[in-house]
Amino acid sequence: MPMQNVRTTPIEGQKPGTSGLRKKTAVFRRPHFLENYVQSIFDGTGGVEGKTLVIGGDGRFFNDAAIQIILRMACANSAAKCVVGQGGLLSTPAASHLIRLRKADGGLILSASHNPGGPDADFGLKYNGPNGGPATEALTDKIYECTKTLVLYKIAAAEDLDLHKLGSHKLENMVIEIVDPVADYADLMQTIVDFPKIRQLFADGFTMCFDAMHAVTGPYAHTVLEDMLGAPKGTVINGQPSPDFGKGHPDPNPIWAKTLMDKMHSADAPDFGAASDGDGDRNMIVGRGAYVTPSDSLALLTAHAHLAPGYRDGLAGVARSMPTSRAVDRVAESLGIGCFETPTGWKFFGNLLDAGKVTLCGEESAGTGSDHVREKDGLWAVLLWLNILAETGKSVSELMADLWKAHGRCYYSRLDFEGVDSDKAMTMMDRLRAKLDGLAGSTIGGLTVAAADEFAYLDPVDGSQSTGQGIRITFAGDARAVFRLSGTGTQGATIRLYLEQLETNTDRLQEAPDAVLTAVRDAALTLSDLVAMTGRSTPDVIT
Ligand code: VG1
Numbered sequence: 001m002p003m004q005n006v007r008t009t010p011i012e013g014q015k016p017g018t019s020g021l022r023k024k025t026a027v028f029r030r031p032h033f034l035e036n037y038v039q040s041i042f043d044g045t046g047g048v049e050g051k052t053l054v055i056g057g058d059g060r061f062f063n064d065a066a067i068q069i070i071l072r073m074a075c076a077n078s079a080a081k082c083v084v085g086q087g088g089l090l091s092t093p094a095a096s097h098l099i100r101l102r103k104a105d106g107g108l109i110l111s112a113s114h115n116p117g118g119p120d121a122d123f124g125l126k127y128n129g130p131n132g133g134p135a136t137e138a139l140t141d142k143i144y145e146c147t148k149t150l151v152l153y154k155i156a157a158a159e160d161l162d163l164h165k166l167g168s169h170k171l172e173n174m175v176i177e178i179v180d181p182v183a184d185y186a187d188l189m190q191t192i193v194d195f196p197k198i199r200q201l202f203a204d205g206f207t208m209c210f211d212a213m214h215a216v217t218g219p220y221a222h223t224v225l226e227d228m229l230g231a232p233k234g235t236v237i238n239g240q241p242s243p244d245f246g247k248g249h250p251d252p253n254p255i256w257a258k259t260l261m262d263k264m265h266s267a268d269a270p271d272f273g274a275a276s277d278g279d280g281d282r283n284m285i286v287g288r289g290a291y292v293t294p295s296d297s298l299a300l301l302t303a304h305a306h307l308a309p310g311y312r313d314g315l316a317g318v319a320r321s322m323p324t325s326r327a328v329d330r331v332a333e334s335l336g337i338g339c340f341e342t343p344t345g346w347k348f349f350g351n352l353l354d355a356g357k358v359t360l361c362g363e364e365s366a367g368t369g370s371d372h373v374r375e376k377d378g379l380w381a382v383l384l385w386l387n388i389l390a391e392t393g394k395s396v397s398e399l400m401a402d403l404w405k406a407h408g409r410c411y412y413s414r415l416d417f418e419g420v421d422s423d424k425a426m427t428m429m430d431r432l433r434a435k436l437d438g439l440a441g442s443t444i445g446g447l448t449v450a451a452a453d454e455f456a457y458l459d460p461v462d463g464s465q466s467t468g469q470g471i472r473i474t475f476a477g478d479a480r481a482v483f484r485l486s487g488t489g490t491q492g493a494t495i496r497l498y499l500e501q502l503e504t505n506t507d508r509l510q511e512a513p514d515a516v517l518t519a520v521r522d523a524a525l526t527l528s529d530l531v532a533m534t535g536r537s538t539p540d541v542i543t
């Protein structure tokens, strides 16, 4: 079989963001674009000769075609073996698990996660290391450097492989093993949560709706919730992965998972609702008439994890991304365990998990996970919730009310201003940054600034530093506003404004979040001059 060395030239803009490289699908399909990036991943990680790679994606448009290209390139670069999810499917957490289970050298995950899919939408690719987690910043920097000097990539001239045929196949000297994407993951879940207990819960009539949003979690949820745990058929909705996610936006939040939200607020709402994103690493939790913010969900899971067999001995510690609310900090303090604050993106949790410093981690964007893999894991979070609901016999709203009574409530909201002119967004951030030093002590709209800085992270495990990770302004009275620019968008800039207000008065734990957050929102908008600077007065998405 002929191996081709293809001459190429560096392609600009192949810098990985918060979670791999994300671009318009049309950009990924341009001549050499994918190939250049894949070769840069191979080169940047020291070559793939003799290595084993795990490959799979969320099933979006171009998933299978991209996998065929990656397989031919892995072969030409002398990889020993590729383990591929059947049909090219692997949820991000399942891929992370498979890398660890097979002791693979790394993996390529094809996904743009919560971004829409299709020929006119988004595509993405990321590299995970042998620990199953996203490449560290040091490694993504190396990959990016390779993209800037690349002049050649290697590819085998071979026919497409049938990705649906389970078992071992050969491409020249490389073995390709096609595996059931769900089986190993489902086995892992049984070692963490109490399946018999949850099965009993469903047998007793507990009702649930899981919205897979036409994305990759569908097959996992059907198998685990309906087949293994006995939830009635129909518990999982939108469970068939589709290349354009049923023309939807596979982002599990109250805006994009509106069908589920409406159902959970209707008269005949089930006991429990959940949704997951394009690649299955995010989760939304909602009780009957009660939406749970991801930050609160992390705090709740931390408080009750010991009820599940996998965490019976307690947690080593917890970690949250900086913009995530400080609800979990308060729970961690009461448990007497460490709580780490990291920059946004799962790659920053990997070292803490590997070093055994933390057991649970989470982000305000609906990512929660634990040390069972090195990615956030949507279905796992749902199962842990079910375990807790089964053990306590309480409803979602009862559990939340108890949590707030014990620790106070961190009212929380995120405002996203999307598709903002990049220069304007940068200028706004630059001006805000320039003001930070003199802010402490000043009063804005009745709130006094307690501290203001730009978050920088010193990794306590390997000593690496990450700067420029978001501007945070805390106010007297336990309010906080955080500004960041998104690193996953594919068009213009997205400004994220995160708002938080702690309330410990037990008479004020059931207020409308919007009303509670008005003061901090107004102060943040005044301080940043966002409206005048960007010409945008209302956010596109509020979660
Ligand atoms: C967003 C979220 C972040 C998450 C990242 C990847 O990043 O805010 O918390 O880790 O997406 O999640 P950004 O830079 O756009 O704010 V996923 O589910 O896209 O892999």
Ligand code: CO
Pocket (backbone or CB within 6 Å): 092, 113, 114, 277, 278, 279, 280, 281, 282
């Ligand atoms: Co995702």
